[in-house]
Every structure is written in C-alpha cells, then in structure tokens.
Amino acid sequence: MRKNENIIFVIILLLIVALIVIAVFFYRPDSAPQSIKNLSSVEVREYKGEDLSSIAAFRENSIKGPQYVNISNYKLEIYGLVNNPINYSYEEVLRKQNYEKVITLHCVEGWDVTILWKGVLVRDLLDDAKPNINANTVILYAVDGYSTQYPLQYFYDNNIIIAYEMNNVTIPPERGYPFMLVAEDKWGYKWIKWINKIELSSDTNYKGYWESRGYSKEGNLNESFFG
Amino acid sequence: MKVSLDKSKVIVRWILFALAIVYIITGFGITQYQVVEKITLGLLTKALAQKIHFYLLIPFLILLIMHIYLSVMIRKNNAI
Numbered sequence: 001m002r003k004n005e006n007i008i009f010v011i012i013l014l015l016i017v018a019l020i021v022i023a024v025f026f027y028r029p030d031s032a033p034q035s036i037k038n039l040s041s042v043e044v045r046e047y048k049g050e051d052l053s054s055i056a057a058f059r060e061n062s063i064k065g066p067q068y069v070n071i072s073n074y075k076l077e078i079y080g081l082v083n084n085p086i087n088y089s090y091e092e093v094l095r096k097q098n099y100e101k102v103i104t105l106h107c108v109e110g111w112d113v114t115i116l117w118k119g120v121l122v123r124d125l126l127d128d129a130k131p132n133i134n135a136n137t138v139i140l141y142a143v144d145g146y147s148t149q150y151p152l153q154y155f156y157d158n159n160i161i162i163a164y165e166m167n168n169v170t171i172p173p174e175r176g177y178p179f180m181l182v183a184e185d186k187w188g189y190k191w192i193k194w195i196n197k198i199e200l201s202s203d204t205n206y207k208g209y210w211e212s213r214g215y216s217k218e219g220n221l222n223e224s225f226f227g
Numbered sequence: 228m229k230v231s232l233d234k235s236k237v238i239v240r241w242i243l244f245a246l247a248i249v250y251i252i253t254g255f256g257i258t259q260y261q262v263v264e265k266i267t268l269g270l271l272t273k274a275l276a277q278k279i280h281f282y283l284l285i286p287f288l289i290l291l292i293m294h295i296y297l298s299v300m301i302r303k304n305n306a307i
Contacts, residue, residue, distance in 0.1 A: 009299050013292065020288060061258070108277065109257055214274025226278055 043167040044116060047102055053113035055166050055175060061109065063209060064144040066174040067194045074178060078125060080200040081135035086128055090164075090178050096120040099161055107188035108215070108225045117182045119163035122155045125198070134202045140181060141197035148192050148208035149217070150183075152200065158184065162195060183219075190219040232304065236297040243290045250287055253280040 045052050060066065076088040099121060104114040126138070131152065139149045154160065162179040164171055171177045176193025183190040189210040211217045216227045256263040256276025263271055 005303065013295060016295065017288075017292070020291075059258075061260075063261075210274070213272055214278075226274065 041169045043169050045167070047116045050102055051114070052102070052116055052167055055115065055169065055172065057111075057113050058105075058175060059107065059109065059111055060174065061107070062144065062193065063146055067143045068173045069143055069178055069194060069196075071178060074196070076125075076179065076196060076198070078129040078198045078200070080139075081132035081202060082126075082200050083130040083132060084128065086125075088125070093120055093125070093162075093179070094164060096124055099159065101159075101161070101182070101184075103182055103184045105188050105191055106221060109188075115166045116168065117161060117163040118165035118168075119161035119179070119182065122160050122162055122181070122198075125162075126152075126155060126200070129200070131200050135200040137201045137204055137206060139199040139201055139203075139206055139208070140192045140195055141199065142192050142194040143196045144194060146192060146194075146209045148181075148190050148211065148219075149206045150190075151204075160184070185221050187216070187219040187221060187225045189215055189225075232297060232301050236294070236301060239290055239293050239297060243287075243294050246283060246287050246290060250280065250283055253277070253283070256280070 043055060045054065071090050074090050076090075076093055077086070078088070079085040097120065098118055100116060100118045102114060102116050104112050106112045122138075136152050137149055138152050138155065139147055141147045161182050163182050164177075164179055166175065166180075171180055176195075179195040180193045181191055181195060183192075192208075207217055211219075211227065214227050216223065216225050219225065252263070252271070253276040256267075256271045257273060257280060260273035260276065263276065264273070
C-alpha cells in the first residue's frame with residue numbers, strides 16, 4: 001500500500017515537472033497586434049521548402065509604439081566620418097541592387113520569427129558615402145529615438161541588409177517601414193526598425209538604447225544578451 | 228518529526244509565495260516594461276527584470292517540488 005503511494009507520488013511529481021518544462025519550451029506569446037490592416041500584396045509563408053512565420057507573429061515591443069513615417073518627406077541620411085554625406089530618398093534606396101534571404105529573428109523575450117527579407121546591402125550604402133579612414137563604428141538611428149551601434153567591419157564581413165520587404169510584402173509601419181536592419185546572428189534588439197539616420201563614427205564606446213540599459217553591446221546570438 | 232515537517236512546509240510555502248510574486252512582477256517587467264519602469268520609478272528596468280526572472284526559474288521549481296513533497300509527506304504522516 002505504502003509502495004503504491006510512493007509510485008503515485010513520483011508519477012505526479014514527474015507529470016508536474018514535465019508540464020512545466022513543456023510550458024517553458026513551447027510558450028509563444030499571442031502577439032498579433034490589432035492594428036495591422038489587410039495587405040495589398042500576398043504574403044508568402046513558404047520559401048524554397050522552408051516554412052516562414054507570419055509577419056503578424058511579431059510581438060510589439062518598441063520603445064514608443066509603431067511609427068508611421070511619411071514617405072514623401074522621408075530621407076535616409078548617411079553622415080559623420082564620411083567623405084560624401086548622402087541623403088537617400090526611399091525610392092533611391094529601392095533602386096539599388098536588392099537581395100533576398102531567409103533569416104530568423106530571435107527576441108530576448110523568448111519568441112522568434114523566420115522571415116524572407118528583401119533589401120539592400122548596408123555595405124553598398126556605406127560605400128556610396130565613402131567612409132573616412134578613422135570611421136570604425138556605425139550608429140543607426142530610428143525616427144522614434146531608438147539607436148544601436150555596430151563595428152563598421154560587421155557590415156563588410158557579412159552581407160547585412162536593410163530590408164524594405166518581408167515575406168514579399170512591403171514592411172508594414174508596425175514592423176519598421178520604411179527600413180529595418182536584418183542583423184543576422186544578433187539578438188532582436190539589434191534589429192533596428194524605422195531607420196532614418198546612419199552615422200559613421202570613431203566612438204567605439206557608444207551604446208545604443210538597450211545597450212545603455214543593461215543589454216550586451218555586441219548582442220551576439222551565441223552569447224548572453226545580458227551586458 | 229511532524230513538527231519540523233509542518234514548520235518546513237510553512238517556511239517553503241511563504242518563500243514560494245514571495246518568489247511567485249517576484250516572478251510575476253519581473254515577467255511584466257519584461258513584456259510591459261514601459262509601465263513597470265514607471266511604477267517602480269525606474270528601479271526595475273527591462274534588463275534587470277529579465278535577469279531576475281531568468282535566475283529565479285530554477286529556485287522556483289525546486290521550491291515548488293519541495294512544497295508538493297512536504298505536503299504529501301505530512302499527509303502520509305497524519306494517516307499513520
């Protein structure tokens with residue numbers, strides 16, 4: 001009788017532990033924002049045999065909520081330690097050689113999304129501005145005041161794009177229209193949205209919004225995101 | 228024996244309760260960081276909330292298992 005009780009106790013205990021483990025590993029917050037409207041083009045959900053996440057599967061966690069950029073007076077400014085400062089219009093960026101790739105964004109909150117991104121290489125934009133020999137840091141700014149920084153070499157060692165389409169549709173305002181950085185191998189907070197300025201600097205100590213609030217400056221996926 | 232079990236259960240129960248509250252607050256501190264930062268006058272930032280939340284998981288599970296174990300043991304002792 002006592003033996004049976006012990007077995008039942010162990011089984012219940014194992015069930016509870018299993019439930020907790022399952023809940024921790026499979027918890028995905030329901031994140032579809034209510035404000036997303038129907039899209040004019042069709043979103044693809046599979047690319048070359050790979051399943052893609054919905055563009056509504058992101059969780060809205062920006063610092064000041066979605067930004068609605070007026071594209072008619074939008075400029076992407078590249079300035080700082082450059083020999084040829086540039087102000088690109090939205091169309092000018094789109095006219096450059098574009099690239100597509102499937103990359104997964106991993107948020108520090110625990111959720112992730114796999115998206116087909118289309119955009120232009122940051123390296124191509126920087127080359128047009130002709131970085132000064134002293135420039136070693138790239139600081140990206142967004143219209144809401146958010147910022148993040150990278151070593152200049154990151155964009156030359158990797159094919160990093162700023163995206164204007166996700167899953168074959170124009171990036172919606174809630175996701176970062178007009179441009180979002182696809183910072184592969186970096187935690188989600190390094191994927192800056194609503195980019196409007198790119199500064200080249202020699203200040204290697206600069207810390208972006210979350211980096212100055214306790215998150216890792218590098219934000220590498222294979223390392224802890226705690227700074 | 229019974230007295231020490233009862234006492235242990237009470238201690239574990241209250242620690243578990245406190246931990247559960249902290250766990251919930253830090254959880255909100257991650258997802259609703261704007262609100263939580265304001266309420267805590269900037270003391271509980273998103274990064275801090277995430278750190279606490281992350282490191283509390285294992286102690287929370289251990290205490291939960293202890294809590295269940297002690298409850299069963301006390302019930303069994305009472306039945307004898």
